[in-house]
Amino acid sequence: MDSIRVAILGYGNIGRAVEQAVDAAPDMQLTGIFHHTDSLESLDADVCVLCTPTREVPSFATRLAARGICTVDSFDIHGQILDYRAQLQPLTREQQSVSIVAAGWDPGSDSVVRALLLAMAPQGLTYTNFGPGRSMGHTVAAKSIEGVKNALSMTIPLGTGIHRRMVYVELEDGADFHTVEQNLLRDDYFAHDETHVIEVPSVDALNNVAHGVHLVRNGVSANMHNQNFEFNMTINNPALTGQILVACARAAVRMQQRGQCGCFTMIELAPIDLLPGTTEENIKALV
């Protein structure tokens, strides 16, 4: 079988991880790395992995899908995923391509675990607890407070989906910590959670791309209560995101080859399509 030709668009933390994962894949070759300001005319690939900021993703996905190129992205604005998918659906079907959207670990592999656990115990509660790990959204919000030179907002899981925010701030010269703290605690990003603000001399000294998930379900299977399930991970965040995007790039090309075209989230994919090797090899090793 010919190897899958992969292009990367966007070359930050995630783009670099995607490059590593493509290099390590036995069935893929890298055909180009593009920055989001580049012209994409020379982009030639079976599938392009979009590693740009999330807000730019839909426009790039649309342009590439219009050329029949499969795309994979980690679009993560939860409330907009359905609309984005619906928008790409007719174009990908018309162009006979496959776009996999909202891939990564959450949304992404966590969504797959939540779907599986819901099938295994249809009544009950699932709690997804994140961290400890850096929240990008909250970090950006903290950095935007007047007097803050640099910031890091860590998400700390308290169980039952409740999180504490530990916000480490490095102040501008002359800024007053108490004022910064009060403004931050009033910000809508922080006003609804238990939040602690801590002044530090250097935010860079705290930098760590580790993250984690503790996902719990207690539910009912076939009328039997107290079925207990738990999924935990502690991971390097960009490495895992990049690896999952690459696995989804493989799935996209396989689905296109089978004529299963359109726009999909990860819960709509067969897990075997994420893996190199033949169906028989994977069934033998995993089932």
Place this chain on the structure above:
Amino acid sequence: MDSIRVAILGYGNIGRAVEQAVDAAPDMQLTGIFHHTDSLESLDADVCVLCTPTREVPSFATRLAARGICTVDSFDIHGQILDYRAQLQPLTREQQSVSIVAAGWDPGSDSVVRALLLAMAPQGLTYTNFGPGRSMGHTVAAKSIEGVKNALSMTIPLGTGIHRRMVYVELEDGADFHTVEQNLLRDDYFAHDETHVIEVPSVDALNNVAHGVHLVRNGVSANMHNQNFEFNMTINNPALTGQILVACARAAVRMQQRGQCGCFTMIELAPIDLLPGTTEENIKALV
């Protein structure tokens, strides 16, 4: 949408759990329960869930697939799954039906978790640790030892896929415990694991259908080592098996309706097909 018409073949622990799960499903109706000695001429359903002893499963699946009826089973002889799937494949494609084989929790949902973790961290080691819970195969082996009236073999996880066997035996009148113990420890089912034999006055007093899994992977994503993943569950075994079979019955009918016919294991299914509700509802709730 019309509700899915489900028949059950075999009415032991699993068959009864399947009945409960179908009753609780918002999109299914039960059309009949058959014992494995019944004539199946009157069996009329979109999908039949096979709850007979595992060795009888392939013959029933073949007979039903030949009539274009979808089937779901928990065939669990690991070394024979690929052959069984290959045997049903041409028939199901010809009859435009779907058969889902080796469904349940292992093989089954554990296989899905193993596939997902392999995609998330392609290099590394996965260990599936079972229990504490009753091993059917080892219990049957223990019961077959001369002088044993009743037995229960519990599987105890010791980590890294190594298990201890705790075998509780109730003796026939006049049987010698030491002789029974020696014969059991020499039996091929027990000779390779740490095994403890314990005499009890009543095996029935110990009966418990609880089981568990502790599945662990430490691996490499995009060149980053030490990615840690863990999936745990403690469950009522027949209830979970029955529930998963019913979720797969739903997937079988959906795949047939889409023309995606053939014979599949659970790692070849999209998790969303296991769930009632529309694609949009499930993406909104889970992704």
